[in-house]
Amino acid sequence: MMRRSLFLSLVFGLALLAPGNSRLHAQANPDWHRPFPAFKIAGNLYYVGTADLAVYMIQTPQGNILINSDFAEDVPLIHKSIEQLGFKYADTKILLISHAHSDHDEGVGLIKRETGAKLMVMDADVPAEESTAPGRPGAHVDRVLHDGDTVELGGAKLTAHWTPGHTKGCTTWTMQVQEGRTLNAVIIGSPNVNPGYVLVGNKDYPQIAHDYVKTFSVLKGLPCDLFLGAHGAYFGLKAKYEKMKAVGGNALIDPDGYKAYVAEREATFQKEWKRQQQNPGSPAP
Numbered sequence: 210m211m212r213r214s215l216f217l218s219l220v221f222g223l224a225l226l227a228p229g230n231s232r233l234h235a236q237a238n239p240d241w242h243r244p245f246p247a248f249k250i251a252g253n254l255y256y257v258g259t260a261d262l263a264v265y266m267i268q269t270p271q272g273n274i275l276i277n278s279d280f281a282e283d284v285p286l287i288h289k290s291i292e293q294l295g296f297k298y299a300d301t302k303i304l305l306i307s308h309a310h311s312d313h314d315e316g317v318g319l320i321k322r323e324t325g326a327k328l329m330v331m332d333a334d335v336p337a338e339e340s341t342a343p344g345r346p347g348a349h350v351d352r353v354l355h356d357g358d359t360v361e362l363g364g365a366k367l368t369a370h371w372t373p374g375h376t377k378g379c380t381t382w383t384m385q386v387q388e389g390r391t392l393n394a395v396i397i398g399s400p401n402v403n404p405g406y407v408l409v410g411n412k413d414y415p416q417i418a419h420d421y422v423k424t425f426s427v428l429k430g431l432p433c434d435l436f437l438g439a440h441g442a443y444f445g446l447k448a449k450y451e452k453m454k455a456v457g458g459n460a461l462i463d464p465d466g467y468k469a470y471v472a473e474r475e476a477t478f479q480k481e482w483k484r485q486q487q488n489p490g491s492p493a494p
């Protein structure tokens with residue numbers, strides 16, 4: 210009960226501070242905190258997130274890399290998922306994020322304290338990561354990343370693609386996974402224009418619309434076999450997981466689904482951008 214009221218006061222606190230972020234909280238999805246079975250995606254890449262807030266673990270002989278922490282209250286679920294797979298949460302050496310919004314990064318401070326992992330964040334999201342404002346983790350960033358930087362551990366190599374717009378430092382992670390053949394995994398940071406976002410005449414983020422344009426051009430250029438992202442809803446996590454359990458195979462290998470998703474999100478962005486150009490100052494619904 211305490212937690213709930215604390216959460217609600219954070220929600221209303223954020224409502225005053227940042228309309229975009231607050232709407233995100235106001236639309237709380239029951240799947241955010243719902244447990245989901247941990248499972249192997251392919252090779253050394255595992256899913257250890259909740260039913261919607263995706264967390265990825267890359268397991269190596271030198272320890273593990275985690276992408277995303279979810280909300281602080283979800284960290285015990287992530288811990289449990291890692292251990293259920295037979296790995297050690299304490300072996301988390303590197304912590305990465307999709308972007309600096311609470312549903313993906315609020316728990317990074319907790320994971321850092323519990324495991325000693327090094328936090329690595331795209332340059333333009335570092336101020337939001339280190340901020341102590343409500344809903345922000347206030348966590349020290351150990352390594353500042355730039356577009357195209359790689360993160361390596363125990364033979365695993367991830368590339369950070371700067372895909373801004375949704376946040377200034379929103380990051381799409383790619384890696385190659387060996388599973389019989391080489392699979393290109395793409396973990397989309399976010400292509401979404403949230404309710405409340407201002408694309409035209411945004412004083413805090415003047416280049417926001419052009420950043421989205423850049424992001425779609427980057428996403429369209431990435432080779433993709435394993436279609437993944439910051440939310441399970443981006444790539445149909447639940448349906449694909451059920452399909453894999455029922456009929457086998459790897460439904461997450463979905464290059465056509467990736468292309469269709471990026472095209473649909475780009476069309477949605479373009480439509481909203483056009484609407485705002487005709488109605489300057491009117492935020493996204």
Ligand SMILES: [Zn+2]
Pocket residue numbers: 308310375399
């Ligand atoms: Zn977000």
